[in-house]
Amino acid sequence: MSGEDVVLITGASAGIGADLARVFARNGHRLAIAARSGDRLSALADEIAGSGAPRPLLVEADLAQAGAADGLMDALAAKGARVSMLVNNAGFGLIGAVADLDRAEQVRMIDLNVRALTDLTLAFLPQVRAARGGVLNVASTAAFYAGPGMAVYYATKAFVLSFSQALSHELKGEGVRVTALCPGPTKTEFFERAGAGESPFGAMPMASSMSVAQVGYDGFMKGKTVVVPGFVNRFLAATSGLSPRAVSMQVIARMQLGRLKADR
Numbered sequence: 001m002s003g004e005d006v007v008l009i010t011g012a013s014a015g016i017g018a019d020l021a022r023v024f025a026r027n028g029h030r031l032a033i034a035a036r037s038g039d040r041l042s043a044l045a046d047e048i049a050g051s052g053a054p055r056p057l058l059v060e061a062d063l064a065q066a067g068a069a070d071g072l073m074d075a076l077a078a079k080g081a082r083v084s085m086l087v088n089n090a091g092f093g094l095i096g097a098v099a100d101l102d103r104a105e106q107v108r109m110i111d112l113n114v115r116a117l118t119d120l121t122l123a124f125l126p127q128v129r130a131a132r133g134g135v136l137n138v139a140s141t142a143a144f145y146a147g148p149g150m151a152v153y154y155a156t157k158a159f160v161l162s163f164s165q166a167l168s169h170e171l172k173g174e175g176v177r178v179t180a181l182c183p184g185p186t187k188t189e190f191f192e193r194a195g196a197g198e199s200p201f202g203a204m205p206m207a208s209s210m211s212v213a214q215v216g217y218d219g220f221m222k223g224k225t226v227v228v229p230g231f232v233n234r235f236l237a238a239t240s241g242l243s244p245r246a247v248s249m250q251v252i253a254r255m256q257l258g259r260l261k262a263d264r
């Protein structure tokens with residue numbers, strides 16, 4: 001297969017995805033960046049080109065739409081690009097009780113966080129395997145818990161973690177790395193988009209998106225299967241199986257639903 005090797009990063013117009021793009025570019029990778037906001041992608045591409053790296057290819061796409069992965073494949077093939085590494089970062093959450101949140105929005109979350117991530121992985125896997133590249137999936141520390149107040153979101157991230165671990169196992173020995181990056185609360189537009197204001201976790205410190213991106217990149221390049229940035233997050237992930245779910249759900253519900261009640 002001929003073509004230029006690129007790292008495809010979804011959700012690169014903001015937050016962790018934009019910083020992953022900066023880190024990959026800084027380390028000499030050519031990029032293709034995708035999201036819905038073409039103007040923000042274009043500004044990031046200018047910034048990266050201004051730093052002396054090649055200008056990333058841009059793909060404006062709503063990945064929650066059916067057929068989005070095919071559209072991305074066609075768009076990149078038309079530009080002569082071959083995806084050696086795929087970074088599935090695009091995703092969003094919604095805060096509130098399942099019964100109160102909009103049904104279509106909750107299903108759209110599954111479309112983006114689960115269906116698009118899976119379809120993109122399957123679609124680009126032949127190119128990734130041929131290049132002995134890799135797949136970096138952005139999960140969350142939410143993947144280790146059940147999360148009343150963000151129930152569908154936590155479940156989507158549990159899928160991402162499980163899928164990534166199993167795929168990593170299947171591809172072991174082929175020289176193809178698969179990593180689940182599991183950040184804890186991180187300063188981005190995520191909580192605003194989720195309807196939670198700045199964060200439902202009150203005074204709990206939030207990581208910077210650049211620190212998360214750097215730790216994620218380093219772990220991916222080292223071939224780690226699961227990367228949890230930050231000591232507290234690693235502790236919470238490691239001990240998630242030790243406390244009964246009924247107990248952890250009490251704590252999580254108090255933070256995520258209690259805050260909403262307090263705001264009303």
Ligand SMILES: NC(=O)c1ccc[n+]([C@@H]2O[C@H](COP(=O)([O-])OP(=O)(O)OC[C@H]3O[C@@H](n4cnc5c(N)ncnc54)[C@H](OP(=O)(O)O)[C@@H]3O)[C@@H](O)[C@H]2O)c1
Nearest residue numbers: 011013014015016035036037063091140185186188189190
């Ligand atoms: N922030 C946190 O505390 C945190 C913690 C753990 C995990 N994460 C995960 O980290 C990832 C990145 O989130 P973030 O915190 O950086 O949030 P963010 O600042 O809201 O960025 C989300 C990115 O996803 C893109 N996106 C959203 N809907 C899309 C769609 N339908 N099609 C294509 N792109 C779409 C957005 O671009 P457009 O709006 O331009 O489409 C944006 O680039 C997510 O998977 C999230 O679940 C975040």
